[in-house]
Amino acid sequence: MKKEIKWETSKGIATYTVELKLEKEINLDGDIDTVPCCEINTRVTCQGINTYLDSWVSKLNEKIERNGKTYIGKIGQKIVIEQSTYDAIMDAIDAAKNHPAWIAKKEIIKQNEKEIDELSAKRRQNGYCPKCGSYCHGDCQA
Ligand SMILES: [Zn+2]
Numbered sequence: 600m601k602k603e604i605k606w607e608t609s610k611g612i613a614t615y616t617v618e619l620k621l622e623k624e625i626n627l628d629g630d631i632d633t634v635p636c637c638e639i640n641t642r643v644t645c646q647g648i649n650t651y652l653d654s655w656v657s658k659l660n661e662k663i664e665r666n667g668k669t670y671i672g673k674i675g676q677k678i679v680i681e682q683s684t685y686d687a688i689m690d691a692i693d694a695a696k697n698h699p700a701w702i703a704k705k706e707i708i709k710q711n712e713k714e715i716d717e718l719s720a721k722r723r724q725n726g727y728c729p730k731c732g733s734y735c736h737g738d739c740q741a
Pocket of ligand 1: 738
């Protein structure tokens with residue numbers, strides 16, 4: 600699943616790409632192979648400007664009005680965007696997060712966290728002390 604949002608800037612067309620990758624290429628000692636994965640990748644490029652690595656999208660604390668446009672959001676620290684661009688990017692990110700593969704991955708993470716929590720609770724009941732990392736039953740604090 601890959602979605603591109605394009606908008607016009609004074610320097611040219613800017614493109615924000617949201618990609619849910621379900622497999623990726625890895626290098627096995629020189630042999631390229633494909634393995635399953637589940638990653639959401641985002642990047643932003645703008646004609647005439649180098650690719651920005653920081654593609655984190657957030658709302659501006661205060662909107663900026665320039666040349667008849669109102670900017671309400673930002674990508675990284677350097678690119679500001681209008682509401683329509685912000686909404687389109689957020690829709691694309693939501694679509695990736697609503698993909699069954701992504702939801703399944705989140706479920707697995709949640710289940711793992713639950714099991715780790717249960718295990719730590721049981722260890723503490725048995726006298727495990729997270730401060731010294733042994734079953735000291737609190738003796739290290741005595
Ligand atoms: Zn201890």
